[in-house]
Amino acid sequence: MAPVLDCGPLMAARILDGKSLAAQVRSALKKEVEALSQRGIRPGLAVILAGDNPASRVYVRNKVRACEETGVRSDLYELPATVSEAALLDRVLALNDDSAVHGILVQLPLPKQIDPHRVLETIAPAKDVDGFHEANLGALVAGEPRMVACTPAGVMRLLEHAGVALGGAHAVVIGRSNIVGKPLALLLLQKDATVTICHSKSGGLGALARSADVLVAAVGRPKLVTGDMVKPGACVIDVGVNRLSDGSLCGDVDFAAAAAVAGSITPVPGGVGPMTIAMLLENCVRAARAMR
Ligand code: GUN
Numbered sequence: 001m002a003p004v005l006d007c008g009p010l011m012a013a014r015i016l017d018g019k020s021l022a023a024q025v026r027s028a029l030k031k032e033v034e035a036l037s038q039r040g041i042r043p044g045l046a047v048i049l050a051g052d053n054p055a056s057r058v059y060v061r062n063k064v065r066a067c068e069e070t071g072v073r074s075d076l077y078e079l080p081a082t083v084s085e086a087a088l089l090d091r092v093l094a095l096n097d098d099s100a101v102h103g104i105l106v107q108l109p110l111p112k113q114i115d116p117h118r119v120l121e122t123i124a125p126a127k128d129v130d131g132f133h134e135a136n137l138g139a140l141v142a143g144e145p146r147m148v149a150c151t152p153a154g155v156m157r158l159l160e161h162a163g164v165a166l167g168g169a170h171a172v173v174i175g176r177s178n179i180v181g182k183p184l185a186l187l188l189l190q191k192d193a194t195v196t197i198c199h200s201k202s203g204g205l206g207a208l209a210r211s212a213d214v215l216v217a218a219v220g221r222p223k224l225v226t227g228d229m230v231k232p233g234a235c236v237i238d239v240g241v242n243r244l245s246d247g248s249l250c251g252d253v254d255f256a257a258a259a260a261v262a263g264s265i266t267p268v269p270g271g272v273g274p275m276t277i278a279m280l281l282e283n284c285v286r287a288a289r290a291m292r
Contacts, residue, residue, distance in 0.1 A: 013236070013262040016162050018154070022274035025157070026070055029281050033071040036288060043288035044073040045103040045129065045280075046095045050088060051081035051111045055243070060107050066277045072284055075101070085114045089122050096124040102291055103129035103284040108179075126290065129283040132178065140186050147283055152184035154275025155216065155237055156191075162264060164214060164235045166191040172208055174198045174225070174252070175218030180239055184216060205229075217252035227257030236265040239272050 033043055045067055049060045060076065067074035077091060088110075095101050104127045110116050120128075125135040131149035139146045159166065171193040175181035185195045198208055200219075209215055209229035217225045218239035230236055240252030251268030259265050266272055 011256075011259050013259040014162075014264040015259075016158050016235075016237075016264050016266045016271060018158055018266060018271040018273065018275045019269075021158060021161050022154075022278040025275075025278040026066065026281060029278075029285055030070045032285055036285070037071065041288055042071075042073050042100075043103075043285050044075065044101050045105060045284045046075045046077065046098075046101045048077045048079065048088070048091060048104070048106045050079040050083050050107075050114065053109065056107045056109070063105070063277055063280060066281060067284075070281050072281060073100075081111045083111065083114070085118065088114055088119055092119060092122045096122075096127060099291075101127065102288040103127055103280075105130055105280070127287060129280055129287060131183070131283070137178070137183065140183055143190060145187075145190075147287070148187070148279075149179055149183045150276045150279040150283065151180045151218075151239060151272060152187050153279040153282075154272055155184055155239065156187050157279065158237070158266065158272065158275055159214070159235070162235070164264065166193045166214065169193050169213040170196070170211055171214040171216065172196045172198060172212035173216045173218065174205070174209065175216075175220075175239070177218065180218040181216075184218070188214070219252055221252055222250045223252070223254040225253040225258060227254060227261050230258045230261040232261050233263040234261075236262045237272065238266050238268050241268060241273060 047060055049056060064074045064076055095104050104123050106119055108116060120132045123133055125133045128136055128147050131147040136147040171188040173181050173185050176197050176199045181197060185197050189195045196208055198205055206229050210231050212231060212234055214235045216237040220240055222242040236253055236258050238251035238253040242250045244250050249269055
């Protein structure tokens with residue numbers, strides 16, 4: 001039974017608990033890592049952090065910690081904000097050739113002198129545990145997913161676990177990034193949802209959102225989705241992680257207002273975020289298995 005957060009008398013929605021599902025995924029992965037390690041294969045993830053973006057530092061710390069807890073080896077390469085593109089590319093090329101490294105993650109954003117596209121395209125597709133390489137994005141478009149971006153994969157796992165019906169449902173994705181919105185739209189389409197992608201230039205956002213059976217917010221704007229934008233009984237997925245001036249975390253959805261109307265909803269924190277890391281570990285273990 002899914003837990004119900006105490007948000008006052010209006011609260012009706014079922015909470016989609018990503019923290020607990022991610023813990024289940026991680027515990028299964030830990031056993032698999034142990035089994036692989038006994039056969040002489042220790043999954044290994046290389047993480048490159050260039051510059052000193054404070055949010056990136058926190059994300060990377062959480063990823064490295066999750067690796068440690070699961071038994072995945074992690075090597076963190078911290079490069080100065082002044083690092084040249086050539087030096088970063090050399091590092092990626094060396095990791096491509098290192099057989100003990102199964103996954104390579106370059107944390108974004110990168111310092112401004114570096115072209116992120118060139119860096120991401122240099123990662124060997126088989127080691128691209130973020131699923132950002134064009135070969136992996138193309139495979140997804142072709143309906144033959146290989147490495148799938150971690151946040152969209154985590155959202156799909158949450159929906160599947162919660163038994164949310166997608167066939168014929170109207171899924172509205174607010175946000176068109178290469179990291180979340182576009183790949184998630186393709187994954188929802190593959191499950192036979194009718195998908196609408198909205199973005200900052202979309203007119204009539206409120207009406208579009210209100211027509212959604214599954215509403216995903218992935219734009220990075222606190223409380224963009226208000227209660228009146230949610231169809232009664234809809235499933236609301238909040239991918240946003242926004243830090244407010246008082247230091248607290250807030251999603252792209254006005255949680256209390258949306259939870260009063262929705263059928264199910266992800267909290268922030270504790271919804272999509274933990275699933276992203278669980279999917280990263282899963283991609284890494286899968287890469288190790290495939291490279292044996
Ligand atoms: N920056 C924000 N999200 C991500 C992510 O999922 N992967 C990487 N590499 N960088 C990010």
